[in-house]
Amino acid sequence: MKRRFVWMIAMVLACAAVSAQAPKRIAIRAGHLIDGKSDQPVANALILIEGSKIVSVTPGGSPPTGVELIDLSHATVLPGFIDAHTHILLQGDVTAADYDEQLLKQSIPYRAILAARNAHIALSHGFTAMRDLETEGAMYADVDVKMAINRGEVPGPRMFVATRAMAPTGMYPLLGYSWELDVPHGVQIVDGVENALLAVREQVSHGADWIKYYSDHGYFYGPDGVLHSHVNFRADEARALVDEAHRIGRHVAAHAIGSDGIAAALDAGVDTIEHGIGLTDELLDRLVQQKVYWVPTAAVLAYVAPGRGGNWPKMMETERAAFGKALRKGVKIAFGTDAGGFPWTELTQAREFRYYVDYGMTPIEAIRTATTTAAELLGWSDRIGSIESGKFADLVAVSGDPLADITELEHVKFVMKDGVVYRNDLK
Ligand SMILES: [Zn+2]
Numbered sequence: 001m002k003r004r005f006v007w008m009i010a011m012v013l014a015c016a017a018v019s020a021q022a023p024k025r026i027a028i029r030a031g032h033l034i035d036g037k038s039d040q041p042v043a044n045a046l047i048l049i050e051g052s053k054i055v056s057v058t059p060g061g062s063p064p065t066g067v068e069l070i071d072l073s074h075a076t077v078l079p080g081f082i083d084a085h086t087h088i089l090l091q092g093d094v095t096a097a098d099y100d101e102q103l104l105k106q107s108i109p110y111r112a113i114l115a116a117r118n119a120h121i122a123l124s125h126g127f128t129a130m131r132d133l134e135t136e137g138a139m140y141a142d143v144d145v146k147m148a149i150n151r152g153e154v155p156g157p158r159m160f161v162a163t164r165a166m167a168p169t170g171m172y173p174l175l176g177y178s179w180e181l182d183v184p185h186g187v188q189i190v191d192g193v194e195n196a197l198l199a200v201r202e203q204v205s206h207g208a209d210w211i212k213y214y215s216d217h218g219y220f221y222g223p224d225g226v227l228h229s230h231v232n233f234r235a236d237e238a239r240a241l242v243d244e245a246h247r248i249g250r251h252v253a254a255h256a257i258g259s260d261g262i263a264a265a266l267d268a269g270v271d272t273i274e275h276g277i278g279l280t281d282e283l284l285d286r287l288v289q290q291k292v293y294w295v296p297t298a299a300v301l302a303y304v305a306p307g308r309g310g311n312w313p314k315m316m317e318t319e320r321a322a323f324g325k326a327l328r329k330g331v332k333i334a335f336g337t338d339a340g341g342f343p344w345t346e347l348t349q350a351r352e353f354r355y356y357v358d359y360g361m362t363p364i365e366a367i368r369t370a371t372t373t374a375a376e377l378l379g380w381s382d383r384i385g386s387i388e389s390g391k392f393a394d395l396v397a398v399s400g401d402p403l404a405d406i407t408e409l410e411h412v413k414f415v416m417k418d419g420v421v422y423r424n425d426l427k
Helices: 002-020 096-105 108-124 141-150 193-205 235-247 259-268 281-290 298-308 312-329 349-358 363-369 372-378 406-410
Strands: 025-033 042-050 053-059 068-079 081-086 127-132 158-161 210-214 216-221 227-231 251-256 272-275 293-295 395-398 414-417 420-424
Touching (some): 042 068, 068 414, 081 293, 081 372, 108 127, 108 141, 108 414, 127 372, 141 158, 193 210, 193 235, 216 259, 227 259, 235 259, 251 259, 259 272, 259 281, 293 372, 298 312, 349 363, 349 406, 363 372, 363 406
Parallel strands (some): 025 068, 081 127, 127 158, 251 272
Antiparallel strands (some): 042 053, 068 395, 414 420
């Protein structure tokens, strides 16, 4: 009896010791704070962080005694950036040969190692969350990278993954090889309604946070001057896969470049249009009515257009025109780069910002695409996308003024995710 009592006392003391380990408290002094919500930056702000969360944001004020202070008083602090369209398992694909080589000559484990490296690069450039829109033939390796990041094995952004994506037979690479060869595909091949239902369930069961499908291919300008395309899925197939994804709690992203592919994706009821270069006035109105997000991926288009030639350079002008109209109509535009479509080691994803400003946004509007709007697209508005009490402490800093020069965001000097500092060049 007595021994049991002693044991109980020991347990109580052990519990007290654990609860006494209060979460780490950090204060950040921000010279200027762009919080993701306000139109104007706040000068000399004090951000108090406890563990992984922000507990208070005040203009001025002094840090509580005994709290570690990070001095960013000569910098501009912003919410961590969110890229809503990436491919961590891809290393650039200007030409079909670049793409085929990766699927034919690199094993999935090798590609996953590069993906972990890419996740680290993204985080060090200020991207604290990413929606990775399919593995391009690397099966479910995105789920593994996400798991390794979440378990703290490798540094990287919060990942929202789409796994394999879908297209029908003959409409997505690898294509053009001898029929005698059984070559890999960049997507899960899906034909027919039953097959679409199965693919959605299979992908979700293996960890897909999002479902992605390719709505079109073969982009061409018609006599009407509109960018058209060949639609991949029959209407009943696309509808089935979107409905099934929604039924089991997943949102759907559609790759749709030409007007026909965009219209078909909107008919099917998707949640986000990826690329959307051929958006017409009528389709832009439908985006607004259906509350669908547009993820423009301007950086990748600028990167691949010169090398691909053909219609691609003209498509940049088409996108610029659509972007201006989308702004006037109030379309929800979320930041997405298609990183992986350009090599992770060559460009920072933050390059995307300069195109949005060039195409008509103010710098603060461009910043919102990668913060509040992208968080809303992910359904994570209550957790990330702005610097305010209760949100995760995901934040970045640059030394200049991004409202005067948006390209400052291409030179991130400080990165914190979940209250942990991953980069600080401002010490
Ligand atoms: Zn993509």
